[in-house]
Amino acid sequence: MVAVASCFAQILALIDRAAFARAIQQHAAERAAKGFGCWDHFVAMLFCQIGSAHSLREICGGLATALGKLVHLGVRRTPTRSTLAYANAHRPWRLYETLFYHVLSQCQSVAASKRRRFRFKHPLRTLDTTIIELCATVFDWARFQRTKGAIKLHLQLDHQGCLPCWALVTDGDTNDVRIAQQLTFPPGTIVAIDRGYLDYALYHRWTRTEVGFVTRPRTNMLYEVLERRPVPDRGPVLADEVIRLTGLQAADRCPVPLRQVMIWDERQQRRLTFLTNLMHLAASTIAAIYKERWQIELLFKALKQHLKIKTFVGTSENAVQVQIWIALIAMVLLKFLQLKSTWPWSLSNLAALLRFNLLTYRDLWTWLNAPFERRSIAPGPSQGTLFAT
Numbered sequence: 001m002v003a004v005a006s007c008f009a010q011i012l013a014l015i016d017r018a019a020f021a022r023a024i025q026q027h028a029a030e031r032a033a034k035g036f037g038c039w040d041h042f043v044a045m046l047f048c049q050i051g052s053a054h055s056l057r058e059i060c061g062g063l064a065t066a067l068g069k070l071v072h073l074g075v076r077r078t079p080t081r082s083t084l085a086y087a088n089a090h091r092p093w094r095l096y097e098t099l100f101y102h103v104l105s106q107c108q109s110v111a112a113s114k115r116r117r118f119r120f121k122h123p124l125r126t127l128d129t130t131i132i133e134l135c136a137t138v139f140d141w142a143r144f145q146r147t148k149g150a151i152k153l154h155l156q157l158d159h160q161g162c163l164p165c166w167a168l169v170t171d172g173d174t175n176d177v178r179i180a181q182q183l184t185f186p187p188g189t190i191v192a193i194d195r196g197y198l199d200y201a202l203y204h205r206w207t208r209t210e211v212g213f214v215t216r217p218r219t220n221m222l223y224e225v226l227e228r229r230p231v232p233d234r235g236p237v238l239a240d241e242v243i244r245l246t247g248l249q250a251a252d253r254c255p256v257p258l259r260q261v262m263i264w265d266e267r268q269q270r271r272l273t274f275l276t277n278l279m280h281l282a283a284s285t286i287a288a289i290y291k292e293r294w295q296i297e298l299l300f301k302a303l304k305q306h307l308k309i310k311t312f313v314g315t316s317e318n319a320v321q322v323q324i325w326i327a328l329i330a331m332v333l334l335k336f337l338q339l340k341s342t343w344p345w346s347l348s349n350l351a352a353l354l355r356f357n358l359l360t361y362r363d364l365w366t367w368l369n370a371p372f373e374r375r376s377i378a379p380g381p382s383q384g385t386l387f388a389t
Contacts, residue, residue, distance in 0.1 A: 007357050008050070009072040010364040011333060012043065016102065017074075023098040029091055038095060040075050041087045045322065049307050049330040050351075051358055056081040056313050066359055088314040093321035100329050104165060107336045111161025122212065124159040125185065126192045126293045129176055130300045132309060134320075141317050144172035153309070153324065154179050157296040163335055164299060167328055169321055177202065185211045190278070192293040200245065200254035207256050207277045214289045217260065217275040222247040226257055229283075237283045238262040238271065261286045298347075303331060306351040341368040 005013075020039065024030055029038050044059050053059045063070065064078040079087075129152050134142045136149035144150035150172030158165040168179060177199045185191060187210035195216050206213050227242040239262040245251050261274045261283045274286050281289075304310050307327040312320050337354075338345050345368075353371060 005072045006066075006069050006359045006361055007354065007364045007367070008047070008359055009069070011050070011337075012046070012073055014103070014106070014333060014336065015042075015099070016106075019102045020099060023095050023102070026098065027092045027095045029095045035076075036079055036083050036087060037076075038091065040077075040079060041084070041091055042096070042099075042326065043073050043075050044079055044084055045088075045326045046330060047358075048313065048323070049327050050333075050355060052306075052308070052355055053313075054308075054311065056084055059313070060084060069359055085314060085319075088319035088322050089316045090318065091322065093318050093325055096322060096325035096329065100167070100325055100332065103329055103332050103336075104163065107161065107163055107332050107339070108158070108165070110336060110339045111158075111163060122188050122190050123186075124190050124192065124289065124292065125165070126157040126159065126296045127154075127176075127180055127183075127197060128157075128194065128293070128296045128300070129154045129179075129196070130304075131172060134312075138315050139320070142172065142320075148172075151320065153300075155296060155299070156183070157299060159292055159295065161335065161339055162295050162299065164328060164331060167325075169324055185209075187211065190214065190289060192289055194293070200250045203258070203277065204254040204256060207254075212276065212278045214274055214276045214278070214286055214293075216290070217273055221245070221275075222250070223258075223260070231283065235284065236263040236266065236287070238264055240283045242279070259286075263287045299331070302347050302351070303327060306348060307331060337364075337368055340365070343369055343371060 017039075020042075024038050044063060047053065047063060048059045051062055053062055060079055060081055063075070066073075070078065132151050132153060134144075134149035134151065136143065136147060139149045142149040142151050152170050152172050152174055154168040154170065154176070155164050156166035157163070166183075170179070176196045180193070180197050181199070181202055185206075190212040191206070191214075193213060193215045195218070197215065198218065203213060223243040223245050225241050225243055229240040229242070231237045231240050239260070241260045242257050243260050244257050245254055256277070259276050259279055261276065263272050263274075263283070264270075265272050272287070274290055276286055278286060307330055309324055309327045312323055314320065314323065334347060334351055334354075338347060338350055341350075357367070
């Protein structure tokens with residue numbers, strides 16, 4: 001396979017075509033399709049993400065220059081711009097949402113075999129959102145403010161492999177707390193969130209269902225101290241207290257005791273306070289859990305810098321959803337390659353070098369493990385050099 005397949009073809013081979021066909025049937029995605037199937041559409045938009053194409057012209061032109069390599073991608077012919085634009089506007093985006101969760105399940109099995117960063121058994125999740133700004137006059141369905149347009153990408157990060165394990169695209173003015181209230185977690189899960197998810201009733205529900213959380217409290221939070229726990233003489237921990245909320249509404253919404261941990265951040269020379277319902281972990285571990293929340297910020301940064309979710313090749317809501325979900329699929333595929341490789345890849349380097357080698361003929365897995373030691377493979381019989389002597 002390697003001698004006749006590009007790196008892009010080998011990445012596409014990771015997609016279960018049988019599962020993809022079932023998803024097509026589930027969403028009736030090829031109803032009334034005329035020649036341009038869902039797989040062709042997916043390949044074109046994944047090429048947009050990994051190849052960093054900026055427009056429909058670049059997607060179609062980039063695939064057209066692949067010449068004989070298209071057959072190894074499972075693509076029958078290069079799409080025209082009008083055909084691809086129509087597919088983005090009308091092909092149901094939920095097809096690619098279903099595909100995302102299937103690819104995620106494959107990647108999670110690989111991540112489960114990796115050594116955990118924390119030394120306790122609880123799974124760690126992070127919830128956060130990012131705003132994707134849009135032009136209000138072009139994307140008139142995505143009203144955010146009077147003169148601005150935006151959508152909001154909600155993500156849940158699984159820290160076992162740092163994988164995006166849940167996603168939702170909403171209007172830009174959707175409240176983060178309302179989305180969090182709709183989510184459920186298995187008992188024993190720890191959720192790291194920022195102040196944007198402040199909801200004392202939600203904290204109470206999580207405590208009753210044995211779901212832990214770590215967050216930052218309000219600076220004007222009213223409480224009384226029930227117990228002061230001992231802290232080490234040396235180290236960053238300044239205080240470790242069991243508290244009860246005394247605010248007018250907070251006490252009714254969350255009547256259970258909570259824990260407040262204060263540490264000194266030597267790097268930024270400031271005091272940090274954390275609120276949690278985890279009573280059995282060390283105070284330093286509580287701080288480390290919240291520090292891990294930064295991984296989702298790095299994921300948002302990677303999505304915006306290396307994949308196409310800031311500029312769109314279609315203006316309809318369906319086209320935007322298609323592009324975002326295929327960007328998430330591309331991110332999971334990149335994470336899969338990173339987890340499988342023995343080379344210490346950073347996600348940014350992997351995305352950049354893979355883009356340069358996307359249509360070259362080489363053993364993808366050998367290249368991932370030794371990217372600067374393996375030459376590309378010539379497809380088919382040798383054609384000789386350009387300047388024969």
